[in-house]
Amino acid sequence: MYEGIDGIRVIFEGINFQRLMVGLLVTLKIAAVSVAVSIPVGVLFGILMTSRKKWVRLLCYFYLDAIRIIPILVLLFVFYFEITRVFKIQWSGEFVAIIVFSMWGIAEMGDLTRGAIRSLPKHQIESALALGLSENAIHRHIIIPQITRRLIPPSINLITRMIKTTPLVALISVIEILKVGQQIIEYNLYRNSTASFWIYGFIFIVYFLLCYPIAEVSRRLEKRWG
Amino acid sequence: MIKVLPLYIKAAGFTLLLSAIGIFLSFVVGIAVSLTVYCKVKFFSVVAKIYIEVARNTPLLIQLFFLYFGFSRIGLRMEAYTCAVVGLTFLGGAYMAEAFRSGFESVDVSQKESAQSLGLNFLQVLRFVVFPQGLSVAVPAICANSLFLLKETSVVSAIALADLVYVAKDLIGLHYKTTECLILLVIFYLILLLPISIYMRKLEKKMRFASHGV
Amino acid sequence: MSKISFKAAASLAITLIFALSLGVLSACEKEGEKQQTANTKSSLDVIKERGVLRVAVFADKYPFGYKDSLGQVQGYDVYFAKRLAKELLGDENKIQYEFVDPAGRIPILESDRVDITLANFTITEERKQKVDFALPYLKTAIGIVSPQSALVKSIADLKGKKLLVSKGTTSEDFFRKNHPEVELLAFDQITEGYQALKDGRGAGFAQDNTEVLAWARKNAGFQVGIGDIGTVDGIGAAVKKGNTDLLNFINKTIEKLAAERFFHADFEATLRDAYGADANPEDLVVEGGKI
Numbered sequence: 001m002y003e004g005i006d007g008i009r010v011i012f013e014g015i016n017f018q019r020l021m022v023g024l025l026v027t028l029k030i031a032a033v034s035v036a037v038s039i040p041v042g043v044l045f046g047i048l049m050t051s052r053k054k055w056v057r058l059l060c061y062f063y064l065d066a067i068r069i070i071p072i073l074v075l076l077f078v079f080y081f082e083i084t085r086v087f088k089i090q091w092s093g094e095f096v097a098i099i100v101f102s103m104w105g106i107a108e109m110g111d112l113t114r115g116a117i118r119s120l121p122k123h124q125i126e127s128a129l130a131l132g133l134s135e136n137a138i139h140r141h142i143i144i145p146q147i148t149r150r151l152i153p154p155s156i157n158l159i160t161r162m163i164k165t166t167p168l169v170a171l172i173s174v175i176e177i178l179k180v181g182q183q184i185i186e187y188n189l190y191r192n193s194t195a196s197f198w199i200y201g202f203i204f205i206v207y208f209l210l211c212y213p214i215a216e217v218s219r220r221l222e223k224r225w226g
Numbered sequence: 227m228i229k230v231l232p233l234y235i236k237a238a239g240f241t242l243l244l245s246a247i248g249i250f251l252s253f254v255v256g257i258a259v260s261l262t263v264y265c266k267v268k269f270f271s272v273v274a275k276i277y278i279e280v281a282r283n284t285p286l287l288i289q290l291f292f293l294y295f296g297f298s299r300i301g302l303r304m305e306a307y308t309c310a311v312v313g314l315t316f317l318g319g320a321y322m323a324e325a326f327r328s329g330f331e332s333v334d335v336s337q338k339e340s341a342q343s344l345g346l347n348f349l350q351v352l353r354f355v356v357f358p359q360g361l362s363v364a365v366p367a368i369c370a371n372s373l374f375l376l377k378e379t380s381v382v383s384a385i386a387l388a389d390l391v392y393v394a395k396d397l398i399g400l401h402y403k404t405t406e407c408l409i410l411l412v413i414f415y416l417i418l419l420l421p422i423s424i425y426m427r428k429l430e431k432k433m434r435f436a437s438h439g440v
Numbered sequence: 441m442s443k444i445s446f447k448a449a450a451s452l453a454i455t456l457i458f459a460l461s462l463g464v465l466s467a468c469e470k471e472g473e474k475q476q477t478a479n480t481k482s483s484l485d486v487i488k489e490r491g492v493l494r495v496a497v498f499a500d501k502y503p504f505g506y507k508d509s510l511g512q513v514q515g516y517d518v519y520f521a522k523r524l525a526k527e528l529l530g531d532e533n534k535i536q537y538e539f540v541d542p543a544g545r546i547p548i549l550e551s552d553r554v555d556i557t558l559a560n561f562t563i564t565e566e567r568k569q570k571v572d573f574a575l576p577y578l579k580t581a582i583g584i585v586s587p588q589s590a591l592v593k594s595i596a597d598l599k600g601k602k603l604l605v606s607k608g609t610t611s612e613d614f615f616r617k618n619h620p621e622v623e624l625l626a627f628d629q630i631t632e633g634y635q636a637l638k639d640g641r642g643a644g645f646a647q648d649n650t651e652v653l654a655w656a657r658k659n660a661g662f663q664v665g666i667g668d669i670g671t672v673d674g675i676g677a678a679v680k681k682g683n684t685d686l687l688n689f690i691n692k693t694i695e696k697l698a699a700e701r702f703f704h705a706d707f708e709a710t711l712r713d714a715y716g717a718d719a720n721p722e723d724l725v726v727e728g729g730k731i
Binding site: 007065068069070071072073074077078081082085160164165166167168170171178185193194195196197198199200201203204207208211212215 | 279280282283284285287288289291292295296297299300377378380381384391394395398404405408411412415416419420423
């Protein structure tokens with residue numbers, strides 16, 4: 001039985017530390033894959049949002065609003081319990097998480113892209129049109145180069161937001177760092193009375209150490225390029 | 227389905243109440259913290275900055291587990307409700323502080339200088355120049371944060387608080403009517419969040435017109 | 441003005457679309473279920489082709505399904521799962537474990553993520569409508585563990601106090617239906633219920649007596665004040681509704697294993713340490729599906 005400060009041993013006992021790190025890798029994998037999907041698709045989505053066709057814009061806003069309004073946890077439940085059951089698809093919790101996070105990321109990235117495009121002076125596009133450039137050419141040569149710089153800081157920030165949202169996937173039984181932590185706490189419930197303090201504290205610090213540097217990079221870039 | 231409706235309504239009430247308290251306290255903490263940083267109060271501004279970074283870079287769910295299950299093991303036992311309010315305020319306060327700070331910073335230095343040259347003291351400059359303009363710039367961010375906090379309350383079910391998610395999960399576990407329970411859950415969140423979201427969109431438009439007008 | 445009403449209409453439309461699509465989905469699903477039962481290939485063949493048996497177990501319910509400090513899955517349920525894999529695929533390690541919360545045990549079968557749920561699953565009428573249960577291999581009633589200093593000896597002791605439960609368990613169901621006067625605090629994880637009990641967040645924790653008895657033995661200062669609430673129920677493996685091949689296979693295996701008193705061996709291997717030398721396996725173990 002460990003008491004007090006001695007309880008911190010629980011983090012390093014057996015292969016506990018290793019297990020927590022493996023859990024962390026699952027967390028990072030979900031965040032990384034979702035970001036990798038969200039950024040390119042989200043930029044395309046953002047361009048769609050500025051389409052001149054009204055019905056396209058309307059559809060895009062439906063999607064954006066639906067994703068933004070419903071809490072991610074609820075989306076995870078709907079997909080994990082319902083969509084997979086109805087369509088008879090065998091998605092693991094991890095895959096469901098990636099799908100939901102990507103859907104969310106695409107919406108957020110799209111909105112950022114839309115904002116960036118809207119902030120460009122209108123006359124640039126009008127002059128380009130007057131010069132006879134096609135819509136594709138305008139996107140490729142005028143819009144994309146200018147918004148790229150503006151989008152890099154918020155894209156990096158999106159990574160931290162994804163990482164900060166990942167603990168929710170423990171609630172759909174994905175074995176990531178939080179879930180591993182809970183398993184360790186369970187096993188130590190009657191052997192180490194302070195296990196939950198140390199384990200949750202440790203996970204808290206791990207998240208901070210992951211997110212803070214990324215957020216800081218994003219902020220610095222924003223300052224420099226803003 | 228009709229039978230469980232009262233349960234959902236009660237839970238929605240709880241979600242709203244918790245959010246309202248959380249948002250209000252975040253607002254208060256946010257103003258205090260942002261002023262500390264803005265006015266560069268010795269020592270405290272450093273603490274405030276550290277607080278903002280820690281709160282913004284950790285997930286609410288982990289904060290809650292830490293407060294509820296972790297702290298109780300070292301002798302600091304809080305009720306679930308207290309944990310949820312503390313957690314929400316801890317998180318929201320930092321987000322609100324950032325919103326206020328960027329609002330205050332948007333006020334041009336020349337304005338402050340002219341106000342000072344007119345003989346206004348530091349507090350008067352804050353009260354008559356920085357506050358009114360800074361706050362109005364911060365409004366969209368404050369709304370966005372409020373919406374964010376309301377959505378974030380969905381995780382408090384993890385510490386056995388009877389919010390909407392808790393009720394839905396509970397009913398799924400008891401009666402296995404997954405589809406109905408989830409439909410109701412989505413509908414209730416839409417009812418709670420759509421009005422705020424629509425209001426925000428309107429506000430954002432107004433602000434944009436205002437800024438174009440300058 | 442027209443802008444506002446447009447937004448309002450749009451939002452209303454979102455709500456409707458969501459509600460409708462979920463409604464349509466559930467209708468499709470019922471259709472799908474009918475079709476599926478019409479043309480099933482033997483589910484046993486599917487498992488054999490895959491070469492691995494997918495089983496849902498608990499990861500936090502010592503001593504039935506849990507992970508030890510080396511991260512290995514252990515417990516009474518797991519011991520049986522391994523034997524099933526051996527009988528079916530010839531190798532007890534050909535198992536893919538999925539870890540569930542109590543409330544997730546039925547959804548995980550319905551969404552076809554596993555073949556069998558073997559997670560201390562008490563057989564009840566309500567659950568039978570959603571999944572098919574094999575013969576029981578363990579029996580249980582509801583027990584309440586509480587601090588010795590304020591021992592809960594009867595349900596009347598709980599008046600005006602909070603009782604801790606896990607979501608989606610028979611204990612929660614029992615108290616919701618029969619004792620609405622008792623205020624419940626329901627947790628996702630069983631572990632969290634125990635910890636809440638240790639933190640004094642409730643007067644007692646209601647769970648299967650099989651489990652609280654084991655827990656109280658390991659936790660000084662706690663005792664099971666009542667251990668026989670409700671009826672004695674069987675605990676059994678569950679498969680997806682209509683998966684008769686797999687169900688028959690499990691039942692036949694259970695009947696066959698009675699000869700070698702398999703579940704007594706399981707008890708000695710996994711439960712003895714938790715219940716102590718003086719525990720009588722007959723109080724818990726069910727052989728050949730006969731309670």
